[in-house]
Amino acid sequence: MMRITKEEAASMLLSMDNILIFAHENPDGDAVGSACALCHGLLSLGKKAAVWLDGIPKNDIYLTEGLMFDNSFTPEHIVTTDTADERILGAGCGYDKNVKVELAIDHHFSNTMYAAKTYLDSDSAAAGEVVYDLLLEMGVAITKEIAECIYIAISTDTGCFRYGNTKARTLRTAAAMLDCGIDAGEINRIQFETKTKEYVALEKLAMNSLETYFDGKCAVMMLTLDMFKESGALECETQALSSLPRQIEGVFVGITMKEKEEGFFRISVRTNAPANAAEIASHLSGGGHPMAAGCAFAGNKEDALKAVLEHTENQLRIAGLL
Amino acid sequence: MMRITKEEAASMLLSMDNILIFAHENPDGDAVGSACALCHGLLSLGKKAAVWLDGIPKNDIYLTEGLMFDNSFTPEHIVTTDTADERILGAGCGYDKNVKVELAIDHHFSNTMYAAKTYLDSDSAAAGEVVYDLLLEMGVAITKEIAECIYIAISTDTGCFRYGNTKARTLRTAAAMLDCGIDAGEINRIQFETKTKEYVALEKLAMNSLETYFDGKCAVMMLTLDMFKESGALECETQALSSLPRQIEGVFVGITMKEKEEGFFRISVRTNAPANAAEIASHLSGGGHPMAAGCAFAGNKEDALKAVLEHTENQLRIAGLL
Numbered sequence: 001m002m003r004i005t006k007e008e009a010a011s012m013l014l015s016m017d018n019i020l021i022f023a024h025e026n027p028d029g030d031a032v033g034s035a036c037a038l039c040h041g042l043l044s045l046g047k048k049a050a051v052w053l054d055g056i057p058k059n060d061i062y063l064t065e066g067l068m069f070d071n072s073f074t075p076e077h078i079v080t081t082d083t084a085d086e087r088i089l090g091a092g093c094g095y096d097k098n099v100k101v102e103l104a105i106d107h108h109f110s111n112t113m114y115a116a117k118t119y120l121d122s123d124s125a126a127a128g129e130v131v132y133d134l135l136l137e138m139g140v141a142i143t144k145e146i147a148e149c150i151y152i153a154i155s156t157d158t159g160c161f162r163y164g165n166t167k168a169r170t171l172r173t174a175a176a177m178l179d180c181g182i183d184a185g186e187i188n189r190i191q192f193e194t195k196t197k198e199y200v201a202l203e204k205l206a207m208n209s210l211e212t213y214f215d216g217k218c219a220v221m222m223l224t225l226d227m228f229k230e231s232g233a234l235e236c237e238t239q240a241l242s243s244l245p246r247q248i249e250g251v252f253v254g255i256t257m258k259e260k261e262e263g264f265f266r267i268s269v270r271t272n273a274p275a276n277a278a279e280i281a282s283h284l285s286g287g288g289h290p291m292a293a294g295c296a297f298a299g300n301k302e303d304a305l306k307a308v309l310e311h312t313e314n315q316l317r318i319a320g321l322l
Numbered sequence: 323m324m325r326i327t328k329e330e331a332a333s334m335l336l337s338m339d340n341i342l343i344f345a346h347e348n349p350d351g352d353a354v355g356s357a358c359a360l361c362h363g364l365l366s367l368g369k370k371a372a373v374w375l376d377g378i379p380k381n382d383i384y385l386t387e388g389l390m391f392d393n394s395f396t397p398e399h400i401v402t403t404d405t406a407d408e409r410i411l412g413a414g415c416g417y418d419k420n421v422k423v424e425l426a427i428d429h430h431f432s433n434t435m436y437a438a439k440t441y442l443d444s445d446s447a448a449a450g451e452v453v454y455d456l457l458l459e460m461g462v463a464i465t466k467e468i469a470e471c472i473y474i475a476i477s478t479d480t481g482c483f484r485y486g487n488t489k490a491r492t493l494r495t496a497a498a499m500l501d502c503g504i505d506a507g508e509i510n511r512i513q514f515e516t517k518t519k520e521y522v523a524l525e526k527l528a529m530n531s532l533e534t535y536f537d538g539k540c541a542v543m544m545l546t547l548d549m550f551k552e553s554g555a556l557e558c559e560t561q562a563l564s565s566l567p568r569q570i571e572g573v574f575v576g577i578t579m580k581e582k583e584e585g586f587f588r589i590s591v592r593t594n595a596p597a598n599a600a601e602i603a604s605h606l607s608g609g610g611h612p613m614a615a616g617c618a619f620a621g622n623k624e625d626a627l628k629a630v631l632e633h634t635e636n637q638l639r640i641a642g643l644l
Contacts, residue, residue: 161483161496162514164507171497174483178490185486192484196571197538204529207522216519249518 009119010137019049020075024088029156032060034081034127037149039067041140048073082127084108125165128153147180201231218253219245246270265297265304274319283311331441332459341371342397346405351478354382356403356449359471361389363462370395404449406430447487450475469502523553540575541567568592587619587626596641605633
C-alpha cells in the first residue's frame with residue numbers, strides 16, 4: 001500500500017533472498033524482459049531468485065532460460081514487475097492469492113498499489129526501464145544477458161521507439177544496452193519483422209474484411225472465429241492487427257472486432273485526435289485511454305457492428321468531424 | 323576526388339557563401355532531411371543557401387518550406403548530401419552535368435568520389451547523422467527545425483531504429499534531437515504509421531497474391547499493372563511492401579515482382595542468411611547486397627516467375643537449405 005523510492009526499493013531487494021518474481025498474465029516483452037532482467041541481477045549478487053511466468057510468447061521464451069522457478073528453493077519474498085493490478089497475475093503462473101506481494105516494480109500510472117511496497121516510475125516507457133534504474137542503484141553490473149532483457153522490454157513497449165512514450169532517456173537507455181554488445185538488429189528482426197505463416201494468413205483475411213464508414217473517417221476490421229480456424233493463427237498473435245484500421249489515411253476511428261466465442265466480441269477502439277476512443281468504449285461498458293480503448297459485446301456480428309458504429313457516429317459528431 | 327575530414331569539411335563550408343544543396347533523385351527522408359538540416363545550419367550562420375530537390379515524398383515536403391531554391395541568389399557552390407553517385411542526382415532537380423560538385427557529404431560506402439571533395443562517414447546510419455556531426459563542428463546551434471530534419475533522416479534510414487545499422491551513437495543522436503523539443507511520436511505516426519487508402523487497397527491485393535514455394539522457404543509477391551490500376555496506389559508507395567515476403571517465418575528468400583510496364587518486371591530479392599540475394603539477382607543481370615538485391619526481367623509474368631524461381635532453387639541448394 002505504500003509507495004517507496006528507488007533507493008528504498010534497492011535496499012529492500014538487497015536485503016532479500018529466495019525471491020520469486022511474477023509478471024502479468026499473457027506476458028509481453030516488457031513483462032518477460034523486466035522480470036528476467038531483475039532475476040539475472042539478483043542472481044549476480046549471489047541470491048537465490050527465479051521467475052514464474054505463464055504463456056510466454058514464443059520469441060521471448062529464450063530469455064527465461066535457467067530462470068524459471070523449479071522448486072530448488074523455497075520462496076520467501078514475492079516481487080512483481082510490470083503488473084498494475086494483482087488480478088492480472090496469472091493463476092497459471094502459480095500465484096497464490098493468499099501470498100502477499102511484497103514489492104511491485106512498475107511503470108503503470110494505473111497501478112492499484114496492491115503490493116505492500118510499490119516502486120512506481122510512471123515516466124518510464126517500460127517496466128524494463130524502471131528495473132534498469134534499480135539494478136544500477138543496486139550496483140549490479142549490466143551483462144549482455146541483462147541488456148538483452150532490458151532492450152526487449154523497452155522496444156516492446158515503445159513499438160521499437162516509434163510511440164510517443166519514447167523519451168530521450170529511453171533512447172539513451174537503449175544505447176547503453178547496445179554498448180553491452182547485444183545484436184539489436186537481429187533482436188528486432190525476430191521481434192518486429194517476423195510473422196508466422198498463420199499470422200500472414202489471418203492478416204490476409206483481416207485485410208479483406210476491412211470496411212470504411214462515415215466518409216472514410218472510420219475503418220472496421222473483423223476477426224471471426226472462422227478466420228482464426230481457417231488461418232490457424234493464435235489470438236495472442238493478433239495484437240499488431242488492432243493498430244491497422246487507424247493507420248489508414250483519413251481514419252479517425254479504427255475498430256477491430258474480435259469474435260472470442262460464438263456470439264461474443266472483444267472490440268478494440270483506436271483513434272486519432274480529436275476523436276476519443278475511451279468515450280466510444282464507455283458507451284459499451286468499456287474504457288481505456290483517449291487514443292486506445294476497448295469493450296465487449298454479447299450478440300451477433302451484425303448487432304455488434306451496429307452498436308459500435310452508432311457510438312462512433314456520435315463521437316465523430318461530438319468531435320466535429322461529421 | 324579527394325576525401326577530407328570533418329574539420330576540413332566544416333571549414334570549407336564556413337568559407338563558402340551562396341550555396342546550393344542537392345540530394346539524390348526520388349529523395350527519401352534521409353536525402354530531404356540531411357539537405358534541409360544543412361541548409362538551415364548555413365542560413366543560421368547568415369549565409370545564402372537553398373536546397374533543390376525533386377519528387378519529394380508528400381510527408382517530407384513541409385521540411386523544405388522556405389528552403390527551396392527560388393533564384394534569389396546566384397549559386398557559387400554546389401554541395402550534395404546522401405548521394406553516392408552523381409548519376410543519381412536527378413535531372414529534374416536542375417543539376418547541370420557541367421557544374422562541378424564541390425563537396426559531397428555522405429554515408430554510403432559505395433560513394434564514387436565524384437565530387438572535388440568528399441566528407442564520408444560510412445559508420446553513420448544516415449547522411450543526416452553525418453550532417454549533424456558537421457553542424458556541431460561548425461558551431462551551429464541545433465534548433466528544433468534542424469532537429470526535426472535530422473530525426474527524420476536518421477529514423478528513415480534505420481527503419482525507425484529497427485535495422486542493424488542502428489548503433490548506440492545513432493540512438494544517442496536521436497535522443498539529442500528529442501532534447502531539442504521535437505514531437506517524435508507524432509513524426510513517427512505520420513512517417514511510419516499512416517497508409518493511404520490506395521496503399522491499403524494495393525496491400526490487400528498484394529497479400530492475396532502471396533505464394534510460397536520450396537516447402538515455404540521462398541515467398542513471392544506479385545504487383546501487376548492491373549493491381550496498381552485497381553488500387554490507385556503509386557509506385558513510390560510500394561517500397562515497404564518489398565520487405566513483406568521475407569518477414570514470413572521460415573522464408574529465406576522473399577521476392578517481390580513489380581510489373582513496371584507491359585512485359586517488364588522489376589524484381590526485388592530479400593533474403594535471410596544463409597541465402598544470398600545478390601547471387602540470385604546476379605543470374606538475372608542484377609546485383610546488390612547479400613540480404614537485399616534487385617534485377618529486371620523482360621517477358622511475361624509466367625516466364626519472369628519461372629526464371630526467378632529457378633535461380634532461387636539453385637541458391638537454396640547452394641546454401642544447404644534444400
